[in-house]
Amino acid sequence: MNVRKTMTIGGLLLAGGLTVGAITAAALPAVAETGTPTPSASSAPAERDPSQGGHQANGKTEELLTGDTAEKVRAAVVAAYPDATVQRLETDAEGAAYEAHIVQADGTEATVKLDESFAVTGLEEGGPGGGRPGHPDDDPATGTGTSGS
Numbered sequence: 001m002n003v004r005k006t007m008t009i010g011g012l013l014l015a016g017g018l019t020v021g022a023i024t025a026a027a028l029p030a031v032a033e034t035g036t037p038t039p040s041a042s043s044a045p046a047e048r049d050p051s052q053g054g055h056q057a058n059g060k061t062e063e064l065l066t067g068d069t070a071e072k073v074r075a076a077v078v079a080a081y082p083d084a085t086v087q088r089l090e091t092d093a094e095g096a097a098y099e100a101h102i103v104q105a106d107g108t109e110a111t112v113k114l115d116e117s118f119a120v121t122g123l124e125e126g127g128p129g130g131g132r133p134g135h136p137d138d139d140p141a142t143g144t145g146t147s148g149s
Contacts, residue, residue: 058093058094060091060093061093062090062091062092062093062099063090063091064088064089064090065089065090065091065098069098070089072118073089073098073114073118074086074100075118076114076118076120077089077100077112077114080112081102081104081112083104083105084102084103084105084110085102085103086100086101087100087102087103087109088101089101092113095113096114096115096121096122097114097116098113098114098115098118099111099113099114100112100114108125108126109126110123110124110125110126111123111124
C-alpha cells in the first residue's frame with residue numbers, strides 16, 4: 001500500500017507540473033505581445049507635440065524656456081500684448097533668440113519674436129496652417145477668416 005500511495009502522489013505531482021508548464025507556455029506569447037515594442041529601423045518617428053517644443057529649423061532644435069529666462073520673456077510679451085494668452089515660450093531656430101506662441105484677444109494665433117535682451121522684435125500672425133484654428137468665421141479649406149477679419 002505504501003508503494004501505491006507513493007505512486008499516486010508522484011503521478012499527481014507530475015500531472016500538476018505538466019499543467020503549470022502548459023499554462024505558462026500558453027501565457028508567454030500574450031505577455032510578450034503586451035510588452036514594450038522594440039523600435040525598428042523602418043518605423044517612422046512619432047510626431048512631436050508642439051506644446052512640448054522641439055521644432056527644428058536651420059539645424060537647430062527649439063527648446064522650451066524655463067526659470068528666469070521664461071519669466072523675462074513672458075514679462076516682455078505680456079507688456080507688449082497685454083490682452084494675449086501666452087501658450088508656450090521657447091528658443092527660436094529661425095533667427096530670433098526667443099519666441100512666444102500666443103493667442104491674441106481676437107483669437108488669432110501669433111508668434112512673438114524677441115532678441116537676447118528680451119526686447120520684442122517682431123510678430124508673426126497665424127498659427128500652424130494660418131488663420132484662427134476652430135474659429136467659426138474661418139474657411140476650413142484655407143484656415144482663414146471668411147468675414148474679412
